[in-house]
Amino acid sequence: MPKVTEEYRVARRDEIAEAALRAFRRKGFQATSMAEIIAESGLSAGAIYGHYASKDAIIVDVASRVVGNRILDVERLAERDPLPAPPTIPRVLVRGMLDAIGNPAIMLQLWGEGVTDPAVRTLAFDVIVRLRDALARYTSLWHQRTHGTPPDDADALAAEQVPLLIAAVQGFVVQSAMVPDFDAEAYLTSVEKYLPR
Structure with missing residues (x-):
């Protein structure tokens, strides 16, 4: 029997995660069964369980990938000159999240599961820490480049402002899932207008 390469394993996990994400988009994390993920992937149950021990393991991996890509979005923004102001970042994160998962209520479901699981x-927690660190680096850099703020002072400002950026994204998720007449564009415009610069 030929040896399975690491590249093959990674590609197969990617394939399973993408199939799971398609299924999650339709029904959410908890309402999607393993049978549905297996059917969506076109693989056998053994192939799925050879890469993931449980549906929860798939959920964790998919959510990590979605957030990892949002961190890459922030890092790509940091390559621009001039840097966009930090209050514009929630719009970038929200758009990326919507592209990845479709319905933001899926994230709210995940957070709800976190209360008991x-x-x-x-x-x-790990996701918030990773996102917080990426946003802190970006916001500090923006203060240094835009206002000439010394690095230590820029770091301190970033530490104060980043929780507001994260809260803006979380607020979007909650309100878009729970408020029938939620105006996404007005919300993001207000975030850009009123969050500190």
């Missing part, structure tokens, strides 16, 4: 809570 320690593995999901750990994931949510």
